[in-house]
Amino acid sequence: MSKRVLTTESGAPVADNQNSATAGVGGPLLLQDQHLLEKLARFNRERIPERVVHARGSGAYGHFEVTDDVTGFTHADFLDTVGKRTEVFVRFSTVADSLGGADAVRDPRGFAVKFYTQEGNYDLVGNNTPVFFVKDPIKFPDFIHSQKRDPFTGRQEPDNVWDFWAHSPEATHQVTWLMGDRGIPASYRHMNGYGSHTYQWTNSDGEAFFVKYHFKTNQGIRCLSTEQAQEIAGQDPASHQTDLLQAIERGVHPSWTLYVQIMPVAEAADYRFNPFDVTKVWPHADHPLRRVGRLVLDRNPDNVFAEVEQAAFSPNNFVPGIGPSPDKMLQGRLFAYADAHRYRLGVNHTRLAVNAPRATTAENYGRDGFMASNPQGRRARNYEPNSYDGPVETGRPLSAPLAVSGHTGTHAAPRHTKDDDFFQAGELYRLMSAEEKSRLIANIAGGLSQVGRDDVIEKNLAHFHAADPEYGRRVQEAVHALRED
Numbered sequence: 001m002s003k004r005v006l007t008t009e010s011g012a013p014v015a016d017n018q019n020s021a022t023a024g025v026g027g028p029l030l031l032q033d034q035h036l037l038e039k040l041a042r043f044n045r046e047r048i049p050e051r052v053v054h055a056r057g058s059g060a061y062g063h064f065e066v067t068d069d070v071t072g073f074t075h076a077d078f079l080d081t082v083g084k085r086t087e088v089f090v091r092f093s094t095v096a097d098s099l100g101g102a103d104a105v106r107d108p109r110g111f112a113v114k115f116y117t118q119e120g121n122y123d124l125v126g127n128n129t130p131v132f133f134v135k136d137p138i139k140f141p142d143f144i145h146s147q148k149r150d151p152f153t154g155r156q157e158p159d160n161v162w163d164f165w166a167h168s169p170e171a172t173h174q175v176t177w178l179m180g181d182r183g184i185p186a187s188y189r190h191m192n193g194y195g196s197h198t199y200q201w202t203n204s205d206g207e208a209f210f211v212k213y214h215f216k217t218n219q220g221i222r223c224l225s226t227e228q229a230q231e232i233a234g235q236d237p238a239s240h241q242t243d244l245l246q247a248i249e250r251g252v253h254p255s256w257t258l259y260v261q262i263m264p265v266a267e268a269a270d271y272r273f274n275p276f277d278v279t280k281v282w283p284h285a286d287h288p289l290r291r292v293g294r295l296v297l298d299r300n301p302d303n304v305f306a307e308v309e310q311a312a313f314s315p316n317n318f319v320p321g322i323g324p325s326p327d328k329m330l331q332g333r334l335f336a337y338a339d340a341h342r343y344r345l346g347v348n349h350t351r352l353a354v355n356a357p358r359a360t361t362a363e364n365y366g367r368d369g370f371m372a373s374n375p376q377g378r379r380a381r382n383y384e385p386n387s388y389d390g391p392v393e394t395g396r397p398l399s400a401p402l403a404v405s406g407h408t409g410t411h412a413a414p415r416h417t418k419d420d421d422f423f424q425a426g427e428l429y430r431l432m433s434a435e436e437k438s439r440l441i442a443n444i445a446g447g448l449s450q451v452g453r454d455d456v457i458e459k460n461l462a463h464f465h466a467a468d469p470e471y472g473r474r475v476q477e478a479v480h481a482l483r484e485d
Helices: 034-044 137-147 158-166 169-179 226-235 239-249 304-309 328-345 423-431 434-448 454-467 469-484
Strands: 057-066 085-094 109-117 120-127 199-202 208-217 255-264 290-299 322-324
Touching: 057 109, 057 239, 057 304, 085 290, 137 158, 137 328, 158 169, 158 434, 158 454, 169 423, 169 434, 169 454, 226 239, 226 434, 239 290, 322 328, 423 454, 423 469, 434 454, 434 469, 454 469
Parallel strands: none
Antiparallel strands: 057 085, 057 290, 085 109, 109 120, 199 208, 199 322, 208 255, 255 290
16 A cells, blocks of 8 residues: 655645755755745744633533423523534633643633534633622733733732732632632542523523523532642643543543523512622522533544634624623623634634534635635625625524613622622631631632732731631631741
8 A cells, every 4th residue: 555645735745854955965954945944934833822811721522412491491402402412612721821831720710612503603601610700801801910920020929919809809709719629620520610601591482581501510529739739730730631631532421410590581680689790609599500401521632732722712602592691791701702712813713623613504704814715606795785695694683682771881880789799708618618618718828928018918808807707817817827937
């Protein structure tokens, strides 16, 4: 059997792939060596800008299967029949560190699911925590800057991290999550995933509901202590990637059960706190978990760069029956995520294999741009309406309209009767066992005690005191003890 011939990118056969062309034996290289120049030029361009956040990630393919009837709440096609399966791609990630960072670090984890539905791709882009640090997207760049490497020292600085949190009392709930036992998952398989934001479902009668998504791991929750994580990160910085890859390769397919909380739209206006505030959870006593289906991952990508690094998720990729809510952080992400991918991957990134629809065909008038293929041919028109049988609008909105009122302006979110930045953080603290509380206190004090300014420390301590008097007292004592050593 003859071997396949190695060629240049233009298809010309390569005569020698071991030796560059030179001016005589041992002489200098020749600029005319097209194969050498092409290889070096491509090598220089093999990487693309990493994600500003969620840069370090892993992913896998699988399916989502509906196990319970939810057609009374949404007419989304992929949820319309018990037993229906939809192909998915899931990407897990750390948030703050760079592409070269370690997996076993104290950081939230991204939990992004791409459903390849028959009505287009639906992207559910969440985290492994049900809440987040800030509630308005205008604060997000500042938050991330405070968590990233300092421009002078080149490392994450406690002074920056805790100074931002000192000025953002709304972060207290998420800080309590992050510094608690679930702050460092043992693997991607052993953590929950959450949509975090509030979304809208609409049923076939046009009735709308607000929903929150919960993916509960069927492997059980497993987490690492700070000491365990430091040891693992030193031994294998790619520990979570290794675990996910090897589990799937040996036939151990991780799975999650999807539940939703459902709130009738009419209830939102008078709910005791703002239901669209991503720094808060909906108590299960008010809105119990309702099972929807099962997510299973059973196939590893063949090429991590092509399928994980180039995977593009955007919260504005909705399908009929699902839409946004007035959640301000979600509203900001509807633009920011898609724009980030246009910058990183180009305007035609949706045509890459991992991002393209699989159960349907994309039909639109997007033409040209970087890496355009323009497969429509010479007679296709790139405007609408037209007289040439091009794709046309349906006239059917994806979701129900959101009611709006009032005047434009830079408004703070409307206050509800029980809106509070600290109550739920205190509730979370009081749910913890004595051992969990001790580890939480130690984790917070370990970072906060390194802050150089006393006023920043005091502002943060005030947040913990407001959440729970015991919580605040214990953090204060632990910080003072470490600073006196």
